[in-house]
Amino acid sequence: MEANLLNQSLRLPNGGVLRNRLAKAAMSEALATYGNRPTEALVELYRRWGSSGLGLIITGNVMIDRRALGEPGNVVIEDESDLPVLTRWAQAATAQGAALWAQLNHPGKQSPKGLNAVNLAPSAVPFRQDMAAFFETPREATTAEIQDIIERFGRAAAICKKAGFSGVQIHAAHGYLINQFLSPHHNRRDDAWGGTPEKRRRFVLDVYAEIRRQVGASFPVGIKLNSADFQRGGFTEEESLDTIRALADAGIDLIEVSGGTYEAPAMSGIMQETRKASTAAREAYFLGFAEKARGATQVPLMVTGGFRTAAGMNAALHSGALDVVGLARLLAIDPDAPASLLQGRDSAQHVRPISSGLKAIDRMGLMEIVWYTRQLRRIGKGKAPRPDESGLAAFLKSVIASGWGTFRTKRLRARA
């Protein structure tokens, strides 16, 4: 049997070391309070993952502006008021040797109707027609608002560092604000922030530079980037490769490759059902792009999406196209999977398609998020996940909880 490459350590460009090649990719936990403060459930969930043997643990997306949530229950970091819980969260995840990076995000237009008073985006481009009932057309951000958001990314990163997180990851994928700036479909500006690929890249590069300015040279800063948006007129592979080169020149430590948006959810594999047999034979969705990215940069690459077996992960590492294997859904139904995988054994659990049985709901691509979030909530309460739970029941319970969460979030904000 070939060596299990998952066990090799990895040195990052700025000097940090990951103890092995297995990473937990971001999964939004929705476990904050309605006032968006971190909770003990998060501490418990990350204690569990922290003891599984993972080299790197990336948190679910953490928002940088209380006025710009992606969903009820997001953690928001804008000041030091939650430093004690953030510190406990960092300790729980890192106590046994894993690195913990906070994923920092701004949703831009990708936020359900009614949650935020205003949704900002590069341009006022409406959603796909069948989604317009759930997501409203955003307002174009002013230059002052753009500058404020950039500073907020930096401030949140500095607070994470102070709390004991080992690094941060910029969320530039999956259709959120940074991805919107990169996309010619969403970014129709003709000022300094749009109009050419270079100008569309300026926002992400400024966010990176501001974070680096606030955390210093040796604190790991990574990014999650789309290989492409899988949407007509969206961010292309070519622009993604150019963005990777620019980020590498700027000093980024780790680039995680993913793809898709809410309007075209490639990240969960839905778009890959029609993929070529040669690609289907390999587990991961974005390996072909990773090979191209490897040709463009020496910066460590992480690929997330589709990895299930120790053999599949090792084959991908052997190919040399990537350095870190990202896992999401498997770790929500089997938080101990890394212990087996690092010994070359597969998890006993299988990631299966989650369906509500109702086409209109499944097409939105949110079904999986809803179902897996419920599993994370169970682990956060100290319970075992329920891999057999029905999709429709989970969906209905979550719609009620999300409606209630939106109502409570808005009421709390009205009182503040």
Ligand SMILES: Cc1cc2nc3c(=O)[nH]c(=O)nc-3n(C[C@H](O)[C@H](O)[C@H](O)COP(=O)(O)O)c2cc1C
């Ligand atoms: C419940 C859930 C929440 C997610 N939240 C995030 C998130 O906050 N940030 C992010 O970059 N990706 C998020 N993702 C996408 C995952 O990181 C990952 O890219 C995707 O699930 C594919 O990997 P997998 O096949 O190993 O699950 C989420 C996925 C799930 C299932």
